[in-house]
Structures are given as structure tokens and as C-alpha cells.
Amino acid sequence: MTDAELAAKLAEEAGTLLLELRAESNLTGKDLGDAGDKAANNMLVSALKKMRPDDGLLSEESKDTLTRLSRDRVWIIDPVDGTREYGEGRSDWAVHIGLAIQEKAVIGAVALPSLGLTLRSDVQAELPSRADRLRMVVSRSRPAKEAVAVAKILDAELVPMGSAGAKAMAVVRGEADVYLHSGGQYEWDNCAPVAVAKAHGLHCSRIDGSHLCYNQQDTYLPDLLICHTEDRDRILELIRAV
Numbered sequence: 001m002t003d004a005e006l007a008a009k010l011a012e013e014a015g016t017l018l019l020e021l022r023a024e025s026n027l028t029g030k031d032l033g034d035a036g037d038k039a040a041n042n043m044l045v046s047a048l049k050k051m052r053p054d055d056g057l058l059s060e061e062s063k064d065t066l067t068r069l070s071r072d073r074v075w076i077i078d079p080v081d082g083t084r085e086y087g088e089g090r091s092d093w094a095v096h097i098g099l100a101i102q103e104k105a106v107i108g109a110v111a112l113p114s115l116g117l118t119l120r121s122d123v124q125a126e127l128p129s130r131a132d133r134l135r136m137v138v139s140r141s142r143p144a145k146e147a148v149a150v151a152k153i154l155d156a157e158l159v160p161m162g163s164a165g166a167k168a169m170a171v172v173r174g175e176a177d178v179y180l181h182s183g184g185q186y187e188w189d190n191c192a193p194v195a196v197a198k199a200h201g202l203h204c205s206r207i208d209g210s211h212l213c214y215n216q217q218d219t220y221l222p223d224l225l226i227c228h229t230e231d232r233d234r235i236l237e238l239i240r241a242v
Contacts, residue, residue, distance in 0.1 A: 001051075002122070003052075003099050003107045004107050004109070004120060004121055004122035005122070006051055006052070006097075007097040007098070007099060007107055007108060007109035007120070007121075007192070008097075008109040008111075008118055008120045008122075008123075010044055010047055010048070010097050010109070011095045011096070011097045011109040011110065011111035011118055011192075012109075012111055012113075012118050013043065013047075014040040014043060014044055014079060014095045014097075014111065015095050015111040015112075015113030015118070016113070017039060017040055017043060018036050018039070018040055018080060018086065018095070018113055019113050019114070021035060021036055021039055022036070022086070022089070028087065028089075029087045029088065030084075030087055031087075032086070032087040033080065033083035033084060033086055033087035034083075036079075036080050036083065036086055036087070037060075037061050037079055037080050037083055038061065040061075040079035040080055040095065041059055041060075041061035041062060041077075041079040044059070044077055044079055044097070045057065045059060045062060048075050048077075052073075052075065054071075054073075055071060055073045055074060055075055055099075056068030056069075056070075056071035056073065056074035056075070056215065057074065057075050057077075058074055058075070058076045058077070058187060058188065058215070058219065059076075059077045059078070059079065059188065060077070060078050060079070060186065060188045061079055064219070066217065068215060069215065069217060071215070072101060072102050073099065073100070073101050074099070074100050074214070074215040075097070075098070075099050075100075076096075076098045076099070076100055076105075076187050076188050076191040076192070076214060076215070077096055077097050077098065077188060077192075078094075078095070078096040078165070078188040078189060078192070079095065080093060080095065081093060081094040081095065081096050081163040081164055081165040081166075081188075081189065082094060082162045082163025082164075082165070082166060084162070085162035085163055085166075090114070090162060091112070091114035091115055092114075092161050092162030092163055092166040093112075093113075093114070093162060093163045093165075093166060094110050094111060094112055094113075094163050094164075094165030094166050094169070094193075095110070095111040095113065095165075096108070096109075096110055096165055096188060096189075096191065096192035096193065097109045097110075097111075097192055098188075098191030098192030098193075098194075098195050098214075099195070100187075100191055100214035100215050103213045103214050103215055103216070104211075104213075104214065105190075105191045105192070105194040105195040105198065105204075105212065105214055106121070106195060107121050107122075107195055108120070108121045108191065108192035108193065108194070108195025108196045108199075109121070109192060109196070110165045110168070110169055110192050110193050110196050112165070112166065112169060117169075119169050119172055119173070119196050120196065120199075121195045121196050121198075121199035122199070124199055124200050124201075125172075125200070127172070127174075127200050127201050127202070127228075128173070128174025129174075130177045130228045130230070130231065131177055133155065133156065133157060134151075134154055134155075134156035134157070134177045134178055134231070135156065135157045135159050135175070135176045135177050135178070136150070136151045136154075136156045136157065136158055136159065136176065136177070136178040136179070136180060137159045137160075137161050137167040137170050137171065137175075137176040137178070137179050138151075138158050138159065138160060138161070138167075138180075139160070139161075139181075139183065140160035140161055140162060142183055143158065143160070144180060144181055144182040144183045145182070146180060146182045146207065146239055146242055147180040147181070147182070149238075149242040150180060150235060150238045150239060150242060153238055153242075154234075154235075154238070156177075156178065159175070159176050161176075164181070164185060164189045164190055164193060164224075165189075165192070165193050167179045167181075168190070168193035168194070168196070168197055168226055169193065169196070171197065171202060171226050171227070172196060172197055172200050172202065177227065177228060177231070178225075178226070178227045178228075178231065178235065179224065179225070179226040179227070180207065180224075180225050180227075180235065180239070181207075181223060181224045181225075182207055182222065182223040183222075184220070184222045185220075185221050185222060185223070185224060186219045186220055186221060187214050187215070187216070187219045187221050188219070189221070190212070190221065190224050191214050193226075194212055194224075194226070197226050201229070202226055202227065202228060202229070203225070203226065203227050203228065203229045203231075203232040204224070204225070204226050205224075205225050205232075205236075206223055206224065206225070207223040207224070207225050207236075207239050208223075208236075208239070208240075209236045212224070225239075
């Protein structure tokens with residue numbers, strides 16, 4: 001099984017587990033989110049340690065031992081991206097399975113279990129054309145101030161959505177054209193989505209245009225831009241100006 005096939009298989013299996021837990025348990029809200037995080041993480045960590053024992057591992061739901069820093073290959077996972085959305089019974093949550101190789105997001109699978117979809121870095125669908133009026137996906141509760149300011153200048157439509165993975169995949173799927181985030185993220189929030197978005201030909205960077213680097217000692221990776229390449233320069237210029 002290739003790394004990409006493994007990533008997709010694990011993302012789908014975790015998604016199935018999470019849907020079953022939501023349907024069959026009597027849990028809701030935070031209790032359901034906590035249970036889902038734990039169950040999916042246990043399954044994913046166990047599988048990766050068995051299938052890729054020589055690789056490093058970084059998970060939002062596991063204690064970080066920093067032994068990963070000596071590895072060129074590190075799996076970076078978020079068992080439930082959008083725990084609140086999952087616990088609330090919404091569809092805009094995801095499972096992230098990413099593989100960083102020499103600090104770059106190379107392999108990724110992002111499952112959107114409630115939609116029955118898994119987007120992969122090794123299976124590229126044709127990227128939909130951007131809309132004439134740009135659509136910018138933002139947090140449904142705390143839109144980033146830079147995103148709001150840039151959207152106003154561009155006359156872009158704001159599209160509120162839940163998890164980071166759901167937002168990034170909305171651009172890949174053609175439901176949005178820009179994902180501009182500056183409110184704080186960690187490596188597990190965007191490693192897999194960036195690998196998938198890059199594989200589909202989208203621009204991915206920090207909001208100052210610099211590269212996204214993974215498997216760092218400090219896992220905080222606060223900002224992100226995913227957009228069509230033809231919009232990259234203009235958006236980066238506007239970010240610097242706002």
C-alpha cells in the first residue's frame with residue numbers, strides 16, 4: 001500500500017467510526033466531540049505505528065514527544081478537525097491524514113465523512129474554474145480580520161464554514177475560491193489539506209507568501225492562504241496593505 005493509499009484508507013475508516021459513534025451513542029455536543037477525538041485517535045495512532053513503524057507521528061490528540069524531529073517522514077494527523085461541528089451534528093468537519101517529508105506537506109487525505117467524500121493528493125479531479133465574483137471561505141464564528149478586509153476590497157462573497165479541512169476542501173471542490181486564515185492554527189490543522197490542495201494545482205502559503213513548514217518543534221502555524229494561482233499575487237499584495 002502506498003503512503004497516499006494508506007492515508008486515504010485511514011481517513012475513511014476513521015470517518016466511518018466517527019459516523020457510527022455519532023449515530024449509535026447517546027452523546028451530544030462536547031461529550032460526543034471528546035469521545036470522537038479519543039476513539040479516532042486511538043485507531044489512527046495504532047494503525048500508523050503498525051503500518052509505518054519507522055516514521056514520526058504528530059497528532060493533535062496525543063502527547064508530543066519530539067522524537068519526530070529526528071525523522072524525515074512524519075505523519076501529521078487531526079482525528080476530528082472541527083470537533084465542535086462534529087459534536088453538533090453538522091457536516092462541515094473532517095479527518096486529516098497528512099505526511100510531511102523533509103518539512104513539506106507531500107501526501108494527504110481529507111475525509112468529509114458526512115458528505116461521503118475523501119479528497120486525496122494522489123487522485124486529482126479537474127480543478128473547477130474560479131467564480132467571476134470571488135468566494136472567500138471564512139470561520140462561521142470568528143472571520144479573520146485580514147480575510148474580511150481583503151474580501152471587501154475584492155468585493156468577494158464571504159462563505160462561513162466550520163473546520164479548516166472543510167474550508168480548504170471547499171476551494172478544491174469549487175464551492176469557494178479563496179481560503180485566507182490568520183486566526184491561529186497548528187500543523188495538524190492544515191498539513192493534509194495543503195497536500196491535497198497543492199496536488200490539485202492550488203497555491204498554498206503563509207499569508208506573507210512564505211513556505212509552510214512542517215515537523216517543527218513549535219507546531220503553531222498561525223496563518224494560511226489557499227487560492228487559485230491567478231489570484232495569488234493580488235491577494236498577497238492586498239494582505240500586506242491591510
